[in-house]
Amino acid sequence: MRPVLMYLGRYISGGPISKSRLIEVTEDRVLFRYADNKDLDEDKRPTNKVMPLSLSDFIRRLLLHVPVPGLQYVRSYGIYANTKRSELAQCREQSGQDNLEIPEPLGWKDALAKVSDKHPERCPICGKQLLYSGVIPRKRQGESASFRDFEKLIQPVGIPVAA
Structure with a gap:
């Protein structure tokens, strides 16, 4: 369970790719390191590989990870879980944020x-x-x-x- 939580924590806070995985970025291409989960080494671990992509293709793939406006990306873990609404309201108050106004649903x-x-x-x-x-x-x-x-x-x- 801990590896899953570590992965989710990194993904949620850091985005789909970290700067350390970028090898080279030029005007027309991006080279980055990735773990190939289909190609395992003798210890059954993913093999590290390098992928070249055109800049436009890299940006297109990166934008697939950007949530749609209004989509609640994390909703069932930590402070954003439905069961933690009062704690979230308290955090908003302590940080000076306004409480969220939930509009009435439209017919x-x-x-x-x-x-x-x-x-x-x-x-x-x-x-x-x-x-x-x-x-x-x-x-x-x-x-x-x-x-x-x-x-x-x-x-x-x-x-x-x-x-």
Whole structure:
């Protein structure tokens, strides 16, 4: 367990590659050292190898490790665990940081209104109020919705169905 914690600690605080692993950086390429876990030596340890990459390829690979904005990268270990919320609030207070304000979750109508000027409950063509008549149940993989499912939905609205 300790090696896993050491790895996570280094990865979280240090990033995907340390400066000591960089051998050479030029305008057009990067050489760095890595451990090949598929090629083991006689002691069953990974073999150290050198990888050359173009600068653009190196940056592309490096950016794969940058979390998406708003993504909570570490959430179940240490002070960021859900069970440590009060301790995290205390740390924020002691360091002079404001407490995090958790916004109320948006309903689907409000979320759609933020990204579109079209009202989600109005017909996009005529602008009349849409009528809710039900949900087409999700089918198992390989099945498709039948005409009968569609017919059940449009009956309450009064749309005639051809026989």
